[in-house]
């Protein structure tokens with residue numbers, strides 16, 4: 001099973017740039033084209049929050065239009081730039097979001113890997129939270145099928161990343177979430193957005209990861225600082241390849257057109273030039 005994870009699209013109304021700089025519509029259209037051009041097509045696509053920049057109806061309608069060419073199911077969870085009511089209003093008809101209730105949590109049961117989408121947002125705040133009602137909901141879901149391989153997706157990382165100014169607005173009450181998740185051997189990975197970079201960490205008896213944004217990236221500065229700035233380095237997304245006997249293998253796709261592919265034309269001085277086991281010769285690494 002192959003899962004594409006796109007995140008932090010920050011879609012604005014048509015023609016408007018995010019932060020006066022980022023053409024988020026064009027960048028998400030490029031991400032969709034990249035997914036459609038993959039040699040192995042993903043079975044599903046996850047969108048892990050900050051789907052829009054301001055949670056406006058017209059932003060979600062444009063988002064729906066941009067995602068429309070994807071032939072596989074797309075599952076969305078909200079981020080701090082989203083609004084539950086407008087997200088529900090535009091995407092509620094797709095059938096996976098709960099039609100009522102306080103949170104946009106849900107499970108996807110029709111894949112071999114079970115998927116649990118978590119709503120980590122705190123309206124009006126940049127940080128997220130897994131408070132007691134959300135932890136209780138998650139525990140009830142995990143106890144339904146405690147042995148089944150499960151992937152959790154949410155916006156705010158509940159683990160540290162070394163990006164101090166972003167970690168100050170990550171998912172709060174994360175110790176309680178870690179204590180819960182560490183009781184289950186079946187959690188393959190917790191995949192997140194919010195930090196606009198590709199990050200992996202061992203955490204809570206599983207693996208935590210953050211996908212890069214399909215739009216702008218947070219400046220990579222691991223020194224403590226409060227200067228939240230972004231760059232237009234090449235955007236990307238994550239591919240999670242899951243196999244029952246292996247687990248999840250994580251790849252980062254860099255979006256864009258680059259020279260190549262080229263064959264490996266080996267120099268006779270290469271130490272394994274005569275290695276007959278590695279054929280064809282031009283593809284030796």
Ligand SMILES: [Fe+2]
Nearest residue numbers: 008050194196
């Ligand atoms: Fe974001």
Ligand SMILES: [Fe+2]
Nearest residue numbers: 050079080194
């Ligand atoms: Fe965010």
